[in-house]
Amino acid sequence: MSTEDLQSIEGVGEKIAEQLISAGIPNVIALASATMQKLVNLGIPKARALKILDEARERCSGIFGFVTGDELVQLFNKRQFLTTGTKALNDILGGKGFETQKVYEIYGPEGTGKSTLLHQLICTAFLPPDQGGLGSGTIFIDTEGTFSIKRIREFAVRFGIDPDEITKNVVRSQPPTSDTMLFIAEQQLEKMADKVNARLFCVDSIATHFRSEYGSERQMLPERQQKANRIIHALKRVVVAKNGVAILTNQVTANVTGMGLPWMHSMGNVVGHESQVRIRVRKTGDLREFKIEKALDLPPKTCLLTITDQGLFDTDKKPKTKAKPGTEDSDDTKAKDKKTSKKTEKSSKKTAPSKAAEPEEAEEEAEEPEEPEETEEAEE
Numbered sequence: 001m002s003t004e005d006l007q008s009i010e011g012v013g014e015k016i017a018e019q020l021i022s023a024g025i026p027n028v029i030a031l032a033s034a035t036m037q038k039l040v041n042l043g044i045p046k047a048r049a050l051k052i053l054d055e056a057r058e059r060c061s062g063i064f065g066f067v068t069g070d071e072l073v074q075l076f077n078k079r080q081f082l083t084t085g086t087k088a089l090n091d092i093l094g095g096k097g098f099e100t101q102k103v104y105e106i107y108g109p110e111g112t113g114k115s116t117l118l119h120q121l122i123c124t125a126f127l128p129p130d131q132g133g134l135g136s137g138t139i140f141i142d143t144e145g146t147f148s149i150k151r152i153r154e155f156a157v158r159f160g161i162d163p164d165e166i167t168k169n170v171v172r173s174q175p176p177t178s179d180t181m182l183f184i185a186e187q188q189l190e191k192m193a194d195k196v197n198a199r200l201f202c203v204d205s206i207a208t209h210f211r212s213e214y215g216s217e218r219q220m221l222p223e224r225q226q227k228a229n230r231i232i233h234a235l236k237r238v239v240v241a242k243n244g245v246a247i248l249t250n251q252v253t254a255n256v257t258g259m260g261l262p263w264m265h266s267m268g269n270v271v272g273h274e275s276q277v278r279i280r281v282r283k284t285g286d287l288r289e290f291k292i293e294k295a296l297d298l299p300p301k302t303c304l305l306t307i308t309d310q311g312l313f314d315t316d317k318k319p320k321t322k323a324k325p326g327t328e329d330s331d332d333t334k335a336k337d338k339k340t341s342k343k344t345e346k347s348s349k350k351t352a353p354s355k356a357a358e359p360e361e362a363e364e365e366a367e368e369p370e371e372p373e374e375t376e377e378a379e380e
Ligand SMILES: Nc1ncnc2c1ncn2[C@@H]1O[C@H](COP(=O)(O)OP(=O)(O)OP(=O)(O)O)[C@@H](O)[C@H]1O
Pocket: 108, 109, 110, 111, 112, 113, 114, 115, 116, 117, 144, 146, 307, 308, 309, 310, 334, 337, 338, 341, 342
């Protein structure tokens, strides 16, 4: 193991760095959390140990997250909101859409519109604040290969944005592994954000690499969770530093708890615990139901939206068809979606955006079992 990181602290030479590593202190972060006694037990004189610990702790103060109450008030007053482009989803998010300085998770089965929403948000983020945007660019971490510049340009027209302008303000990254995702999140995100004035950070999806690299082997889970945890922590730091919003999509796995729907979010609880708001999305008939599933300061409301080639829209419709149990994501259903969306597209041009469905109503309509895409029983 390299001693370089530890040797960057004054008073730590190669010998002490090696002693620290063999005592389970491999880097400056671990050193900052170590006790004075531990260093003294290694034979380091007390005064020198004190200086070493002081410097390591000073270096890590940003990571430990100490902020005074006054600074928190200033941060709170700086908050802004990012419109989703739909009144119904804005409403369940508290009225104005996604709030800055927060990390959101959106999970749901395939084809429910998670990536569509992110592409739509790239456009709304670009809008000026008086139109509900952040006046910002976006960094999009694409692990599924579904990032589409064509869709962004099409959605831009819907929001009255010049497609050529918006593409200058979007950066896509396609990390090939979870390690590269971690590296990007911890080392590159802030620097890259400055380049395109990005304050929207999308990860689509957080789960892809972890699921393929770690599978469901139990002994690998702690490492996987720690790494995912670090990625989300890095995003949390960036959204506070940039007064931005981070949105992670997540996939679904079989729900083996025997309660609720037959599927649930993948990645165990790590994403849900670390993100500040968890949103569940699913198909209900030919519509999409979004539900605030976990949030400190939002009630568990639901809303219904319709999906077209121009993205997600408000709708007055009730779900037309109820998918048969287990067929929600079948090819049949997708074919139906395409036909329905053509009609919706025409009518959505005529009708003004309309109110959300009543939460209770949407909840009732949507209680349909759906087919999980894959089982990952060992992860919880
Ligand atoms: N032109 C269109 N008209 C209507 N619906 C469309 C159109 N284009 C896409 N859709 C709908 O959007 C869905 C794709 O949504 P999206 O790719 O956002 O899903 P997702 O939740 O990201 O899925 P995954 O988990 O596979 O990444 C399609 O299944 C289809 O139902």
